[in-house]
Structures are given as structure tokens and as C-alpha cells.
Amino acid sequence: MRLKLTIAYDGRSYEGWQSQVGNNTVQDHIKEALALTAKEPIALQGSGRTDAGVHALAQTAHFDAPEHLTMNPYNWVPALNTKLPATIRILSCEEVAPDFHARFSAVAKVYRYDLCTDPVLSPFKAGLAWHVPRLLDADVFQEALQVFTGRHDFQGFAANRGNETPETDWHRTITAAELEALPDGYRVTWCGDGFMYKMVRLMTGAAVHAAQGRIRMDDLRKLLDQPAGLPHGKSPLCAPSDGLYLQEVRYIS
């Protein structure tokens, strides 16, 4: 039986989603809880990576429950949560079609990015929002975010993972970049058919720089139109991981 997990995590304690040496990743912790429950190793496929320090409100993943386990899907929720750190929580577990794939069946993703503009960042927001106390023009912010909507070659707003080839397709479609005022700052909600490495952080950071008058709107548009030799992972435009949340992975159902 193929099962789909919906998972929330506070990324401050982890080296991102993807399994790696040291095992302090969200995927490693969940695989350990799965193995403890099933008494055998179980492969776990996520919808995609999140970087160190990035949070998730509803990451998704799938796995195949061993034949001999006749647990009701819902019972995996407490079975796993009791074995996981409190900053990783399984929110739901449901049966899906045998050909469902957490990554390849996804048709859209939603990320949110939280900014705090208060002079002092609350100690309860440390690592959970980007602290931007410098004055920010909301109208310019809104205008800058809209530069990214639509279908574009986003090579200038993606960092390399090292496995890119000349055939790598850098095109993505951003269907929405919504700006919401919060009592202590702003929330940007990004919807798109897919996001490359650091893409949300590079777009959000660039829009914030525009809203602070540190980059002109024309130059921002040029950055997107002329992808060669443009800001990547180490770019000063890149927003920190603190305020970034994977909010939803959408499937056709």
C-alpha cells in the first residue's frame, strides 16, 4: 500500500530535508521512525528538498508500507510522531494510488516568506522571519514581486546544485506572488509550477531590495531578462532561510 505523508517542521534544528551524512535531516529522522515502526528500512520520497533552516507547514512524501503491516493509514500518524522530535510532526497519512509519486505527481507548490519590520525582532520569531527593520515601500514591493509572475527563464534567480547541464530547463511559471501586510511586517505567498534551488529566496530578496530603494525596478527587470552571469546562491540579494516556509504541495486529485 502506497501512503502519502503530510509533514510540518521547524527547520531551525535541521540540515534541511534531504538525507545526508550526519543524519540530522528531516528525511533521516522520518526514515528512522519508519524503520522503528516497520522493523525494516523503508524508502521515503519527498516532494522536493528544503534547505537548512527552511520550514514546512505541509511538506509531502510517499512510502510503500510493507505487506505484512496491516495498520490503518491513520495509525501511522501517532506511531511516527511518538518516535520523532517535537519539531517534526506528521500531520496526516493517507492511502494513495500505487502510481502516486510525491515529487513527479506534484503540479504546483506554494511557498510563503515572512518578513518582520519591527525595530526589535521578537525572541519568538528568531529564525522564523527575516528581520528587515529598514524602511520598505509596500507599493514598490508589490510592483517588484509582480516582475516575477508569468513564465520566465529563471536562471538568474536560481543557484546551481552542480548537476546542471546545457539541457537543464530553467523555465518556470509563477502563477501568483501575493503580498499581505502583517501586524509586524509582511508575508509573501509564492505559487508556481515549480521552484529551483534558492529561487524563492533570490526573488524575495531582490523584491525587498527594490522596496528599500537599493535596486531600481528597471535593473530588476533586466536581471530577469538577462540570465547569464547573474546573482546566484551567494548573491547579496538572497534572502535568508529564516522566513521561508513550504506551505503546500498541490496534486491533481
Add this chain to the structure above:
Amino acid sequence: MRLKLTIAYDGRSYEGWQSQVGNNTVQDHIKEALALTAKEPIALQGSGRTDAGVHALAQTAHFDAPEHLTMNPYNWVPALNTKLPATIRILSCEEVAPDFHARFSAVAKVYRYDLCTDPVLSPFKAGLAWHVPRLLDADVFQEALQVFTGRHDFQGFAANRGNETPETDWHRTITAAELEALPDGYRVTWCGDGFMYKMVRLMTGAAVHAAQGRIRMDDLRKLLDQPAGLPHGKSPLCAPSDGLYLQEVRYIS
């Protein structure tokens, strides 16, 4: 010049307010930041202790700025915050009368206690709310909280610190115990002229036990009326530190 600090902290990372061996207390961190700023040790008097894991939205403390330092009081805020961990924040610094005392001038305190009743505790609430998924009757909860309002001998709802004497006065006045429904649980706001060690956690825990039908209202009243040999720090009625926040220290001004 005597200065009053207002301080917020996420208690998860600290061994409470009060200085102790190991120095991982909020008071120790602020004293270190004061000494680095003033280039000499400075005594720091808080309004009172908070236990390990307890949070503060507005703890208060006072200190005397050395004569040679002619800083504007407000400038202490960034001077200290740049030297403090991000989970301790100085919210304000203001000049007060030379006879102001953070502890002895206080006339009232407000604590808040957050409960989460969702089946799964959000990873962003771990250590920040008491997870109470078991069914809870809000009317009984409200009734149980009111048992504590007014002036009482609270010896049955205070833990010993070891420095108590036969002359210790166990009387306190609770002026309000307000219950508020949150989207994912409840918030109790306690106002009083003073609170003894673990008193808020013992009262909140007892009221929750009543709301869950695990202790009868009559027995709860008896516990308060008959203070001898009653639940103390190790009581099963004691709520965890997770959901407790020092919200306000009131002064006559």
C-alpha cells in the same frame, strides 16, 4: 542614573531567569552584555524569577548606569541586543526614579498560560504551549479558574524554595483569571499582586484536571481551603513550564 529594562525571552534555551552556576540563565546573559557595554560589572535586579523553560513577553529589571557613561537610555537597547542571543531581546530601556526597584516597586503581575488542544501539536508550538489533546469542558475550566480568584492562603498551590519560615506569608490576591478560546486551544491570563514558586502552573494544572473530569470541583475547593500537606512542585496537578509566559509587571507610575 537608574534604568529600567523591559525584556522578552524564549525560555526554551535557558535555565530560567536567576543567575546560577553554568551561566546559561537570562540574567547571566544580560549581565554579560551590560559588562561588555560598560566595561565593568553591573548589578542587575529583576522583578522576580522565572523557572527553566518559562517565557517572558515583558520581564522587567533595573540597573544603575555608571556615572562615566553618558549614553541616552534608549541607546542601551541596540547596545545590549547586539551582544545577546536572538532569543533574548531588550524591548525598551527608560530612566526611572533613583528609588525605583524592579522587584519591590512592582504592584501586580500578569502571567499567561497557553494550551493547545489540537490532536497534533504544531512543531512551531513545541515548548511554547501545553499540549492537552484530551477533551476539556470549557465551562468547567472557567468555573475552576474562578475558585482561585480573591484573597487566599495559597500554600497548597505553591512549591517550596527551601527558604520558607513559619513567618512566611502565603496569602496572595488573584484579581483575575480570564479564559480565552484560541483557534487551537485556550489562553488563561492570571493577574495578581504576586505569585509564589510554581503557583501559576499548579493553579492552571488543577483547573485543567477539573475541566477534564479528573478532579471534582468540591475537591479543588478543598485543596485551596486546606493548605497543609497539599500538592507542591512534584504534584501531578502541576502544568509544564512550556505554556507559561510572564506577560507584564505593573508599577504605580
